[in-house]
Amino acid sequence: MKVKEIVLGPHVLGSGLEKALEITPYEVILEIKDSKIKGRGGAGFPTGLKWQFAANEAEPTKFVICNADEGEPGTFKDRILLTDHPYKVLEGMVIAGYAIGAKQGFIYLRGEYNYLRKHIQNHIDSMKEKGFLGEKIMGKDFSFNIEIRMGAGAYVCGEEFALIESMNGYRGEPHNKPPFPTQQGYLRKPTIVNNVETFCKVNFIISKGANWIREYGTELSTGTKLFSVSGDVKNPGLYEFELGITVNQLLKEVGAEDAKAVQVGGASGINVARKDFNKTISYETLPPGGSIIVFGPNRDMLPALKNFMEFFVEESCGQCTPCREGNYRLLEGIEMLEKGECSVRYLKELITLSEVMKDSSKCGLGQSSPNCFLTIIENFRDEILYR
Amino acid sequence: MEHRGQVIRENISKIISKHGIGREYLLPVLNEADALYGYINENVLVEISEQMDIPIGEIHGVMSFYSFLNSEKQGKYVIRLCKTISCDMANKNRIEKVLEKELEIKFGQTTDDGKFSLLHTNCIGMCDQGPAMLVNDKVYAKLTPEKVFEIIENYRGGKL
Ligand SMILES: Cc1cc2nc3c(=O)[nH]c(=O)nc-3n(C[C@H](O)[C@H](O)[C@H](O)COP(=O)(O)O)c2cc1C
Ligand code: SF4
Ligand code: FES
Numbered sequence: 058m059k060v061k062e063i064v065l066g067p068h069v070l071g072s073g074l075e076k077a078l079e080i081t082p083y084e085v086i087l088e089i090k091d092s093k094i095k096g097r098g099g100a101g102f103p104t105g106l107k108w109q110f111a112a113n114e115a116e117p118t119k120f121v122i123c124n125a126d127e128g129e130p131g132t133f134k135d136r137i138l139l140t141d142h143p144y145k146v147l148e149g150m151v152i153a154g155y156a157i158g159a160k161q162g163f164i165y166l167r168g169e170y171n172y173l174r175k176h177i178q179n180h181i182d183s184m185k186e187k188g189f190l191g192e193k194i195m196g197k198d199f200s201f202n203i204e205i206r207m208g209a210g211a212y213v214c215g216e217e218f219a220l221i222e223s224m225n226g227y228r229g230e231p232h233n234k235p236p237f238p239t240q241q242g243y244l245r246k247p248t249i250v251n252n253v254e255t256f257c258k259v260n261f262i263i264s265k266g267a268n269w270i271r272e273y274g275t276e277l278s279t280g281t282k283l284f285s286v287s288g289d290v291k292n293p294g295l296y297e298f299e300l301g302i303t304v305n306q307l308l309k310e311v312g313a314e315d316a317k318a319v320q321v322g323g324a325s326g327i328n329v330a331r332k333d334f335n336k337t338i339s340y341e342t343l344p345p346g347g348s349i350i351v352f353g354p355n356r357d358m359l360p361a362l363k364n365f366m367e368f369f370v371e372e373s374c375g376q377c378t379p380c381r382e383g384n385y386r387l388l389e390g391i392e393m394l395e396k397g398e399c400s401v402r403y404l405k406e407l408i409t410l411s412e413v414m415k416d417s418s419k420c421g422l423g424q425s426s427p428n429c430f431l432t433i434i435e436n437f438r439d440e441i442l443y444r
Numbered sequence: 445m446e447h448r449g450q451v452i453r454e455n456i457s458k459i460i461s462k463h464g465i466g467r468e469y470l471l472p473v474l475n476e477a478d479a480l481y482g483y484i485n486e487n488v489l490v491e492i493s494e495q496m497d498i499p500i501g502e503i504h505g506v507m508s509f510y511s512f513l514n515s516e517k518q519g520k521y522v523i524r525l526c527k528t529i530s531c532d533m534a535n536k537n538r539i540e541k542v543l544e545k546e547l548e549i550k551f552g553q554t555t556d557d558g559k560f561s562l563l564h565t566n567c568i569g570m571c572d573q574g575p576a577m578l579v580n581d582k583v584y585a586k587l588t589p590e591k592v593f594e595i596i597e598n599y600r601g602g603k604l
Contacts, residue, residue, distance in 0.1 A: 130528045133569040168475075168512040169568045171581045207475050209510035212566060226470035228509040244468060285571060287530040293572035324529065348571075350529055364529045368566055374509075 061273060061281045064257045065297050070144045071189055073260030077152045078197050085156040085263065086112060092267035093279045097347070098124055098215075098252030099325070100421065101340045104259075107249055110239040111157040114247035121153045121162035122224070122243065122250045126208055126215035128167060129323035130368060131348030134283040135253035137295050139166075139173055142257060143180040147203060149256030151190060152263060154201040157249060162203040165220055168210045177205060212372040216420050217250040219374070230374050231420035254283055254347070274300035278339035286311045288320075289353030300345065304334040313351045318358065318436060322346025324365040325425035328358075328432035358437045359444070362429060363391045369426040380423025383414040387430050397443050404434070404442070449487065455480060456491040465496055470506060474513055483514035511565075519554045519561035521599050523547075524578040528567035531574035539575045542589040546596050559600070 077085050090105030111119055123146060127135040138146055150162045166174060181203050184190040192200045206224055213219050214229035221242050223229035242248020258280065262270050274280045278300035284307070287293045291312025298307060304321070308314050318330045321338060326346045329336065338345050352361060366388040375381045390407045393399035411427030418424045434441065459476045463469040473492060478484055484492075484507065493500045507513045525531075525539060544550055547560050554561040570576035573585035584595060 127569055128567060130567045131530055131571050132567070133571055136569040168510075169565070169578065172583060206472065208512075209471060209475055210512035210565070211510050223471060224468060226467040226506070228506055230509075287571035287574070288533055295572075320529075350571075356533070361529060361533070364527075364532050368528060372566065 061297055061299055063261055063270075063273065063281045063297065064138075064145070064254060064283060065142070065295075068142075068145055068260055068264075070148065070184075070187070071195070073264040074148050074151055074155075074189060075195060077155055077263050078195055078199065082112065082156045082158060085152065088267050089156070089259065089262055092262045092270045093277070094255070094258060094262060094270065095278065095340055096252055097254035097258065097282065099129070099322070099344075099346050101344060104251065104255055107239060107251070108153065108156050110237070111159075111247045111249045114240065116247055117158070118244075118246045119157050119159040120243045120246060120248040121150050121157065121159045122220070122238075122248055123150055123162065123164045123253055123256055124215060124217065124220060124250050125164050125166045125170065125253050126212075126220060127170075127253070127347075128212040128215050128372075129325060129346060129348050130365070131285055131287050131320070131323045131350040132346070133285045133287075134295055134347045136170060136173070138253050138257055138283075139170070139177060143177055144184070145257040145260055146253055147180060147184055147256075148189065149259040150203060151194065151201050152259050153249060153251065153256065155199055157247070159249075160200055160202070162201060163224065163243070164203065164205045165208060165214075165224060166205055167208045167214075171207060174205055174207070181205075211374075212368075213374045213420070213422055216422065218420065220250060221248065228374075230376050231422075233419065275337075275339050275341070277341050278345075282338075282345050283347060284345070284349050285347050286349045286351070288349075288351035289313065289316065289356060290351045298338075300339045301337050303337050304329055304343070307338065307349065308334065308351070311349075311351070313353070315354050316351045317354050317356055318352040318433075320348070320350040320352070320361075320429070323348035323350070324368050324429055325421070327428055328436055330436035357440075358433055359391065359394060359441050362433045362441075363388070363395070365429040366391055366426075369422070373422060373426075377417075377419040377423065379414045380418040380420075380426065383410055383418075383423065384426055386410060387427065391430075394441055394444070399442070401442065408434070452487050452491055456488065456495060460492075460495050467496075467498065470496065470498065470503070471510075474503075474507065474510075478513050482520070483517045485515075485517075517554075517558075520559050521579050522561045522563065524563045524565035524568070525551075526566065526568050526570070526574065526576050527564045528571075530567075530571035531576055534574035536575040538589055539577070539587050539592055542592045543596075546593060560596075 095101040214223045218231045219229040238248045271279045284296045321343050369384040373380045414427045463472045570585045575587045576585040
């Protein structure tokens with residue numbers, strides 16, 4: 058379970074694509090499926106299956122979208138990938154295009170990363186010059202182009218349905234499924250949306266094989282994962298670990314063994330206290346997300362919780378009541394806790410409300426925003442009640 | 445007035461012909477118009493609406509959704525300080541104080557000379573180097589009160 062450099066390791070531009078173009082699109086999808094890789098954007102959907110859904114659609118016009126809307130508090134891995142490893146992202150998108158039968162890809166880049174736009178465009182242009190993008194890629198009968206589209210400051214647009222709405226020129230509001238983007242996405246055509254890190258990973262799966270990737274991680278959570286580490290820690294920054302690493306091991310690597318708690322998966326994630334530091338991080342245990350926020354021994358957890366809830370109150374798109382009202386009520390409850398005015402009875406009501414939000418909110422934002430409330434209250438009830 | 449209307453028409457027309465007329469280009473067009481004028485006023489809105497054939501109310505609805513699209517004039521330099529968890533834990537409140545003190549405005553306000561607007565924003569992906577802020581499209585991290593003072597001085601003097 059040592060530190061691994063796979064996604065962050067060396068990669069020869071074109072090596073993944075060359076292999077991909079030697080086999081059929083169907084075989085590319087089989088290889089991705091065989092790797093059992095799950096999406097790195099948070100929801101953990103199997104990448105190969107998503108690609109297969111899109112490939113199977115009869116409509117001939119299809120699209121590939123790279124989700125670079127990275128907005129989860131504490132996450133910066135995608136920014137670093139786009140800055141230091143742009144070719145890996147772009148090449149992964151071309152492979153995806155070949156696999157599902159798309160000719161056009163987009164990078165949906167959050168407005169906050171506007172300063173990266175030129176840098177990415179330069180790499181797109183140079184890939185074109187090198188024959189890895191554009192017409193007749195590597196001499197094959199396959200064309201693919203990539204365009205950058207900017208977001209404009211809305212966290213919820215990272216949710217794939219909202220992202221598609223935004224790209225179609227509407228308010229970035231999630232909607233009920235189906236249809237899924239693989240059925241009706243950009244311009245209502247079959248579209249795959251994948252995370253920046255997922256596309257990076259694809260190169261290695263194709264160039265080194267599904268078996269090789271499966272040697273890392275666990276049975277159900279294969280491969281390595283990038284973690285953006287911040288908070289009360291000696292060495293904050295970007296790390297790559299095998300999935301299945303324990304919280305303890307991770308904290309040791311980053312220099313935070315004295316931590317009081319860790320937020321795994323950002324504001325939408327789970328708060329883990331010392332007693333649970335032996336738990337592993339994987340899709341089947343503690344879902345990884347991209348963000349690890351460490352709370353040191355002297356941290357007051359109530360202001361941290363308040364900061365999370367303020368985030369959700371602001372970023373909720375307001376479309377459905379459980380999320381719009383619920384987050385607001387939770388924040389109000391936190392303010393009562395701050396003043397020592399929240400009764401045990403009311404706190405219990407808020408916990409019930411949280412469960413309702415998880416069950417009845419329309420999208421992942423409202424379904425996961427109560428997580429921080431539930432887990433921080435659970436872990437630090439004594440510290441927080443009637444202070 | 446007629447002349448100004450003409451200039452706006454031409455500018456918007458240029459932006460639209462660069463992107464395209466379809467609904468899917470609304471956000472790129474709004475983004476670029478916003479960058480050109482610093483905000484999107486009624487005149488610009490009317491032009492976009494007419495040229496793209498999208499009702500004004502619709503465009504209002506889209507604009508109000510995105511925090512980076514301004515319907516009011518902003519300062520030449522828009523400062524967005526991250527207030528999310530990791531920056532908060534890295535004492536972003538000290539940076540708030542310097543900014544307000546140096547610019548002599550509160551968050552949400554613009555300086556009288558129209559140079560600076562001061563805003564909060566959520567996580568900007570610099571969490572390992574907080575506190576962090578954006579000034580227009582530039583990112584500044586590991587902020588200290590002194591560093592902030594220097595940055596503002598430089599923008600004031602037009603050195604950046
Ligand atoms: C509120 C919200 C915000 C999200 N933000 C992002 C994001 O910034 N980047 C991302 O890749 N996925 C984000 N997701 C997950 C996407 O909906 C989607 O599952 C993901 O982009 C699929 O890519 P993957 O399969 O490669 O993980 C978000 C989900 C929700 C509910
Ligand atoms: S859960 Fe929240 S963010 Fe998602 S659709 Fe409902 S109101 Fe919007
Ligand atoms: S928390 Fe401030 S940049 Fe992420």
